[in-house]
Amino acid sequence: MTKIKATILIIDDDEDVLLSAKLLLKKKYETVITKSSPKEINQLISKENIDVIILDMNYRIGFNDGKEGFYWLKHILSINKNMIVILMTAYGEIELAVNSIKLGAFDFILKPWSNEKFLATINAGLELSKSNHKISILKSTNAALQKNIDEKFGPIIGNSNEIKQLMTIVDKVSATDANVLILGENGTGKQHLAREIHKRSNQKNGPFIHVDLGSLSESLFESELFGHKKGAFTDAFEDKPGRFEMAENGTLFLDEIGNLPINLQSKLLTVIQDKKVSRLGEGIERSFNARLLFATNAPINQWVTEGKFRQDLLFRINTVEIEIPPLRNRPDDIIDFVNYFFNIFKSKYHKAHLKLSSEALKELKTHHWPGNVREIQHTIERGVIMSDGHEITPSDFNLVSLASVSNSDNSEFDSLNLQEVEKLLVQKALDKHKGNISKAAKDLGLTRAALYRRLEKFDI
Ligand SMILES: Nc1ncnc2c1ncn2[C@@H]1O[C@H](COP(=O)(O)OP(=O)(O)OP(=O)(O)O)[C@@H](O)[C@H]1O
Known part of the structure; x- marks a missing residue:
């Protein structure tokens, strides 16, 4: 019979107990260590990869108050709070054993033990140890991923008023x-700003969960946000928590809130009001504790007047409203962004000595930036990649300025209405890239989802 890959440490001052426990356990587990005193515990924990410790409650002859057991239990848990400790105790000491569980022991075994019960308790302990191990790996992976994302979203650039x-x-x-x-x-x-608020918040060590409501279809909305129970619908193969639950003790950022269909707005309102979610197909209401941030590029206040967005939901979500002005209204920030992204991309593409020509700089300063910061970011990246010499020149950016579009196609720009200009630019980008959404979106400085939304909005 193959043995279970685990290391079990048994500590008892009674040699007979040690011997019979060892005889039983070594048939089942790969490594069984026995010790007659807990004094070497520090060394053992640091050297051996121990999965379960079975610890007697009393070591001094004539004493059965369990004080030493408690002492060593606390000591072990102070070294490793997830260590699985099973206490061994005699029949008259059940109260002590129960108290030890309150202190953090996994379980207790009564002496003399039943072999079956003894092994079942150890196996349950091993299961928990395995999941603790998995959880700690997941936590580290999560922290590393979070760090990666945080690095991508660096400081808030901009010194304008x-x-x-x-x-x-x-x-x-x-x-x-x-x-x-x-x-x-x-x-x-x-x-970027939502992440900055999270970084400065009391729940900065918790997760930051971003949901793009604009990309969620109605059928997916509830299961993504609130979770589902296995079997709740055809593809629900297992229980799944929703984003509200995933954001526990962190921040939930609901992006593109303006895209939420009116019938789902009332559902969201109830959840935000009650601070409780129910997974699809499950009757249980679960409280959640997550900071809620929202964003939209829609004229949401106007939409309330037009009946497209619920006023009560707006009042719930805008306790504080922050409006980020478009880049063209804060031209002082342009040069800061240019320098910031220029340094990033020079280092990314190993072009440390690259300079910006004065014409290039002038063009960057006077451009209209309809795609805002994302457009600057992509423009500088493209410039750094395309430049051949020591200097970036305007042609490396390939910027389509309003003036040049207007001159080349003057009939289209009779008006400078922003919506019309935006529609034209979208059309131009699509024509230029022969309908390739990814390329057109990149050129416009938009995400694919944002471009799709515009195609729908402008009925293109
Ligand atoms: N103040 C800033 N400082 C540094 N980087 C910024 C700043 N503002 C935006 N960026 C960068 O610009 C890019 C676009 O920003 P972000 O995705 O936050 O915009 P958004 O308004 O959420 O866009 P969308 O409406 O398309 O979802 C990101 O790479 C972001 O890191």
């Missing part, structure tokens, strides 16, 4: 649990 004012609100609001609604055009940095 607009950004300074906005940051004073961020300072005030971050450490509270107020719901915050972030408004702003595409690419202005709504997600």
Whole structure:
């Protein structure tokens, strides 16, 4: 019979107990260590990869108050709070054993033991040890992934008065649990700001969960946000927590809230009001504890007047409203962004000596930036990649300025209405890339999802 890959340590001052336990356990488990005193426990824990410790409660002859058992139990758990400790005790000491569980022991075994019960208790302990191990690996992986993402979303760049004012609100609001609604055009940095609020919040060590409501179909909305029970619908192969539960002790960022269909708005309102979610197909209501942040590029206040967005939901989500101005309204920030992204991409593409020509700089400063910060980021990246010499020139950016579009196709730009110009630019990008959404989105400085939303909006 193959043995279970596990190391069990048994500590008891009674040699007969040690011997019979060893005889039983070594048939089942790969490594069984026996000790007559817990004094070497530090060394053993640091040297051996121990999965389960079976610890007697009393070591001094004539004493059965369990004090030593408690002492060593606390000591072991102070070295490793997840260690599985099973206490061994005699019939008259059950109260002691129960108290030891309150202190963190996994379980207790009565002496003389039944072999079957003894092995079942150890196996249950091993199962827990395995899941603790998995959880600790998952936690580390999660922390590493989180760090990666945090590095991608660096500091808040911008020194304009607009950004300074906005940051004073961020300072005030971050450490509270107020719901915050972030408004702003595409690419202005709504997600970036939401992450900054999370980083400065009391739940900064918890997860930051981002949900793009614009990309969720109605059928997926409930199961993604609230979770589901196995069998709740055809593809529900296993129980799954929703994003509200995943964001426990962290921040849930509901992006593109304006895209939520009206019938789902009332569901979301109830959840936010009650701070409870029910998984699909399950009757249980689960409380959640997550900071809620929201964002949209839609004129949400106007939509309330037009009946497209529920006023009561808006009142729930905008305890504090922060509007990020478009880049064209804070031109002082352009040069900061140019320098910031230029340094990042010079280092990424190993072009440390690259310079920006004065014409290139002039073009960057005067460009209209309809795609806001994301557009600057992509433009600088493209410039760094395309430049052949020591300097980036305007042609390396391939920027389509409003003026040039207007001149080349003057009949289209009779008006400078932003919506019409935006529609034209989207069409131009699609024509240029022969309908390739990914390339057109990149050129426009948008995500694919954002471009799809515009195609729908402009009926293209
Ligand atoms: N103030 C800022 N400082 C540094 N980087 C920024 C800033 N604002 C935006 N960015 C960067 O610009 C890019 C676009 O920002 P982000 O995705 O947050 O915009 P958004 O408004 O959420 O866009 P969308 O509406 O398309 O979802 C990201 O790479 C982000 O890190």
